[in-house]
Amino acid sequence: xxxxxxxxxxxxxxxxxxxxxxxxxxxxxxxxxxxxxxxxxxxxxxxxxxxxxxxxxxxxxxxxxxxxxxxxxxxxxxxxxxxxxxxxxxxxxxxxxxxxxxxxxxxxxxx
Amino acid sequence: xxxxxxxxxxxxxxxxxxxxxxxxxxxxxxxxxxxxxxxxxxxxxxxxxxxxxxxxxxxxxxxxxxxxxxxxxxxxxxxxxxxxxxxxxxxxxxxxxxxxxxxxxxxxxxxxxx
Numbered sequence: 035x036x037x038x039x040x041x042x043x044x045x046x047x048x049x050x051x052x053x054x055x056x057x058x059x060x061x062x063x064x065x066x067x068x069x070x071x072x073x074x075x076x077x078x079x080x081x082x083x084x085x086x087x088x089x090x091x092x093x094x095x096x097x098x099x100x101x102x103x104x105x106x107x108x109x110x111x112x113x114x115x116x117x118x119x120x121x122x123x124x125x126x127x128x129x130x131x132x133x134x135x136x137x138x139x140x141x142x143x144x145x
Numbered sequence: 146x147x148x149x150x151x152x153x154x155x156x157x158x159x160x161x162x163x164x165x166x167x168x169x170x171x172x173x174x175x176x177x178x179x180x181x182x183x184x185x186x187x188x189x190x191x192x193x194x195x196x197x198x199x200x201x202x203x204x205x206x207x208x209x210x211x212x213x214x215x216x217x218x219x220x221x222x223x224x225x226x227x228x229x230x231x232x233x234x235x236x237x238x239x240x241x242x243x244x245x246x247x248x249x250x251x252x253x254x255x256x257x258x259x
Binding site: 066068070072075076077078079080083123127129131132133134135136137138 | 247248253
């Protein structure tokens with residue numbers, strides 16, 4: 035069956051450091067890998083996506099990598115700030131079925 | 146910036162009552178979705194809707210649930226006879242036709258079933 039795995043344990047880092055979050059998936063052949071941010075009690079917000087033929091994508095302080103051989107995406111936030119504290123969700127998108135999400139990794143950036 | 150709006154933001158109901166949650170998707174979007182999130186759990190897909198019909202539904206979306214686009218702007222989720230386990234945040238989302246599938250979510254409707 036299809037599975038999306040994200041670190042269930044919270045990631046605690048100091049302000050200014052780089053946060054790295056992992057998303058592994060099985061039994062998917064995604065055309066895109068999407069990342070969302072969710073704050074408590076609020077709807078997920080789309081951040082960025084990476085295509086299957088891209089190795090890396092950047093947007094401001096965010097960087098995403100996508101390794102279709104390893105079936106893994108890494109999400110990096112550089113120069114992290116307390117305002118980056120949130121839960122980050124990954125979602126492999128095949129284009130054939132509705133988007134399903136991983137359980138998310140909660141990031142806590144300490145000032 | 147266009148946004149998805151949902152009402153009500155919070156609804157409390159008695160078990161067995163019918164509930165209708167409303168959504169206004171982004172105006173030029175064609176694909177509409179409902180997701181739910183039980184407290185402390187993941188965001189789960191319920192149903193997708195395109196061209197005035199359900200295009201996909203999950204196991205959660207049983208006969209107690211229905212969706213409708215009653216006019217050109219609203220998209221509703223009805224739960225016919227609520228159960229305690231229906232207590233959750235319900236998120237509406239929409240997407241356009243760009244093909245990359247990124248979803249735009251509303252702020253959610255919190256449903257509490259007593």
